Amino acid sequence: MKEFPNWDSKKLIKELEEEKERNRQERLRFIDLYVEWLKRKSNADWERRRKTVINEIYRKKS
Amino acid sequence: MKFEYKDGKIDYKTKVLKPLDVLVLRFVKALEFRYVIVSGYVAILFERSRETEDVDIIIDKISKEQLKQFIEKAEGLGFFMINAFDVEDAYSLLYEDVSSLRFAEKDEFVPNFEIKVAKSDMDLYSIEHPIEVALINGPMLKIGPMELQIAYKLRLGSDKDNEDVRHLYRLFAKSLNKQELKYFLQKLDVKESTFESVLNERIS
Incomplete structure (x- = not known):
């Protein structure tokens, strides 16, 4: 008989809900970043602006 | 489709690889520590008829030096970090922001690989109980239970x-x-x- 992990259901669900919220925020930030990339005229232009854009989107908590 | 799932292993050598599978097999070469692929791509690997913009991967907690080596290896394989600009930034994203680090093929944004460090009990269980999927002519892919x-x-x-x-x-x-x-x-x-x-x- 396989031994199942001894999980605390309440803790597990709390972790899962927190992760869901983090994932939601991350997906929204990714969409912002993707749109910024799409707006660049070229990859060279994107490379020049990349650090600034990442800082703006990922360091400014939404 | 024909495969065999037994004792934590799936033999799926009959699979005809699609471009996304080839990309995943290339990316996992950079993962020289424990990892598991979870969520949507697992269904897609087994022929679910949909697309995805990201492949979710849970990795073991790794040191900054391991992270540096991983990033260098991924870059050597033709990938770049979408949402971090150097190792320090990537480390901070993974451990301080408890967020995910994304990689895509150079000059692309999608599909991308969304890397998270195992944190919750479920993540740790997944890392400790991977299913190994054997594909033809490729390394083993590890997926969550x-x-x-x-x-x-x-x-x-x-x-x-x-x-x-x-x-x-x-x-x-x-x-x-x-x-x-x-x-x-x-x-x-x-x-x-x-x-x-x-x-x-x-x-x-």
Whole structure:
């Protein structure tokens, strides 16, 4: 008989809900970043602006 | 499609690789530590007919030096970090922001690989109980335990998650450890009625 992990259901669900919220925020930030990339005229232009854009989107908590 | 799931291993050497599979096989070469692929790509690997913009990967907690080597290796394989600009930034994203680090092929944004460090009990269990999938002419891919993924997706409960569950459950029903699945469903507080409405059957 396989031994199942001894999980605390309440803790597990709390972790899962927190992760869901983090994932939601991350997906929204990714969409912002993707749109910024799409707006660049070229990859060279994107490379020049990349650090600034990442800082703006990922360091400014939404 | 023909595959065999037994003792934590899936032999799927008959699989015809699609471009996304080839990309995944290339990317996992950079992962020189424990990892598991979870969520949508697992269903896609087993021929679920949908696309995805990201492949979710849970990795072990790694040091900054390991992270540096991983980034260098991924870059050497033709990938770049989408949402971090150097190792320090990537480390901070993974450990301080508890967020994910994304990689894509150079000059592309999608599909991308979304890397997360194992944190929750579920992540750690997945890392410790991977399923090894053997594909033809390729290295082994490691995916999260099927029973946990099904329970987790049922808990998330979006249309996309439910459809992935139905696909995986129908494919793997005979090989799944039902007691284990039942245990995960109970721990994640997934109602029997949810299971029945998605799968049109009772958990036996």
